[in-house]
Amino acid sequence: MTSPEGAFIAALRSLATTPGARGLADDCALLDIGGETLVLTHDMMVEGVHWLPDQDAADVAWKLVATNLSDLAAKGAEPVGVLLGYSLGVDDAGFVRGLREVLHAFGVPLLGGDTVSSPAAQAHGLTAIGRATHRPVPSRSGARAGDSVWITGPVGGAMLGFEALRDGTGAIETLAFRRPSPRLAEGRALAPQVTAMMDVSDGLLLDSARMARASRVTLALESAAVPYAESLPESRRNAAMRWGDDYELLFTLPPGETPQCSAYRIGAVVEAGPAPVLLDGAQQHGPLGYEHG
Template identity: 40%
Template sequence: MGEFELIARYFTRPPAAGGMVARGVGDDCAVLDLGDRWLALTTDMLVEGRHFFAGAEPEALGHKALAVNLSDLAAAGAAPRCFFLALALPQADEVWLAAFSRGMLALADAHGCTLAGGDTTRSSAGGPLTICITAVGETPPGAALSRAGALVGDDLWVSGEVGDAALALERLRSAVAPAQAGAQCLCSTTLGPGLRRGDGALDAIRQRLDRPEPRVALGLRLRGLASSCIDVSDGLLGDLGHIRERSGVGAELLWSAVPRSPTLRAQPPEVEQRCALAGGDDYEVLFTAAPAQRDAVQTAGAAAGVAVKRIGRITAEPGCRVLDADGRMIDTAGLASFDHFAP
C-alpha cells in the first residue's frame, strides 16, 4: 500500500456537517471558513534518517522545517500568520537548539509568521530527532488556491528551477557510507552512475536542498489568477499527477521548457531527467492558468521576484504525456515520485 492509498483508505472523511472545514484532506492545505476570512492550515513532519541526514546542520534544518510548511501555504495562496512546533529530541543540546531556532525564527520573521505554541518531548532511547510544524495562513473568503480547478486548455506553469535539490541529495548520498545512505529519503527511482564529483557548482546547488525558499509572495499574487496550484515537494510529474487527479484532467509537458540550472543540464541526460521530473524537494509552485492570463502571470512572477515558466498545457485526454523538442513522447514510466510507503 502506497502513502496516498493509505491516506485515502484510512484518513479521508467528509467534513462534519456544520463544521468550519471548507476543504479537508487531499490538498496542500486544509481550509477553515471563518466567514469574513479563510484560514489555511498545513502540517509537515521531518524525521532524522528519513528526511535529513543524522548530524544535519541545525540552522539549515530549522529553516527547512518551517520552509516546507510555508511552501504549502504558498501553494494555497495564503499569507503566513503563525505556526506551532512539536519536537521530539534525543537530548537537550543547547548548541544545537540555539542554531536550530535561529534558522527557523529568521525565516519566520521574514514572513511575519509567529511561533504560537507547540510541544517538546524527549524521544525514546536512540529514537530519531523528529520535527513537526503546523502552519496557519490566511486568505480572503473563497480565495485559497487548490489542486482542483485546472481546466482543459489551461497553461501549465512552474516557478524557479527544478531538480537541483534532488541532484544535491544524490551527491550527498554518494558521499556517505552505504549503510547510512540506505536510511535516507529520496525519490523512489534508483540512483544511476554518472554524477560528476569535485565540481564546485554541485556545492552551490546544496543550498537548494538545505535552504529552500518558499514561494509565498508568488502564491499571494496567483490568487484569482491560477486555476489550480500545488508545491513541488514529491517531484514535478508526481505533483502534476495530484493536480490532474483532483481536477479530472490530463496534461502535456514540454521537456525542453522545464526550467533547470546549468549545473543540472551538465549532468548525464538520464540524471538530468530523473532529477527534474521526479526528484522532489524543489518547493517551487506548479500551477495552471487560462491562456488569457499569460501576461498577468508573468507580471505576478516579476512582482514576486521569481521566474515563472510555461511548461505545458492541460488536456482532456487523461494521463500525462512528456514531449521532447520534436514532439515525440518521452518514456517516463520509470520515474515514480516519492512515496514513503512504496513497496
C-alpha cells in the same frame, strides 16, 4: 497495491467530512472564521527519513518551516504563525538558531507548541497557519483542458544539493536543498489568476500527475520548456523532473492569460487520457517522484 500510508489515509478520509478538509486531497485545510478564511497545514519530519542523521540542525529547522510555508504559498495565503512540536536532540541550540533565521526571513511569528523527549529518532511537527488573500482559495482540482501549465522556477537544484551534501564533495551549492525558499509572494500574486496551483514537493512529474488526477485532466509537459538548475547536466534532466524538494509553484492559467510574476510555461492541459501526465507526448514509466509511506 495500497501502501500502509495509503490505507491509513483512506481510513482517515472518512473522518474528514467537513468541506474545509477538502477530503484530505489538498495540501492545506481551510477554515472560515469571522470574515476570513484560514489556511492550515501540518507536516512532520523524522530523523533518518526526512533528514540525514548528521545534517545541521539549523537546516532541519529551516526546512521544516519552509516546506509548510510552501504549502501556504500554493494557496496564496499570508502566514500568520506557526506551532512547533519538537523532540529534544543533540543540537537543540542549532535548531533554535535555524528556526530564528527562517521565521525572520519570512516574517512569521512562533505561536506555541510542545517539546518532548524522545528515546529514539527525533521527530518534529509543524503547523503553519495562514490567512487567505484571495477567495476561492486555489486548489489542485481546477485545471481545465485548454489551460496552460506553468512553474515559477527551475527544478533539479535540490537534487544536486542533496547529492553534494551526501557525498561531501562541496562541489555544488547545497542551499537549494538545505534552505528552500517558499514562493509566498508569487503565490499571492497568482492566487486570483490560477485555475489550479500546488507546490512541487515530491517531483514535477509526480505532482503534475496529482494535479491532473484531482482535476480529471491530463497535463502535457514539454521537457525543453522546463527550467532546470544552472549546473544540471543535460543527462540528468529527466531525473530532476522526478526529484522533489525544489518547492516551486506549479499552476495552470486559463487560455490567453499570462502570470503576474516571473514563471515558465511548461505545457498544456488536455482532456483526460490514459495517463495523467505526458512528457513530450509520451506516457512516463517508473516512479514519477518521491512516494511517501
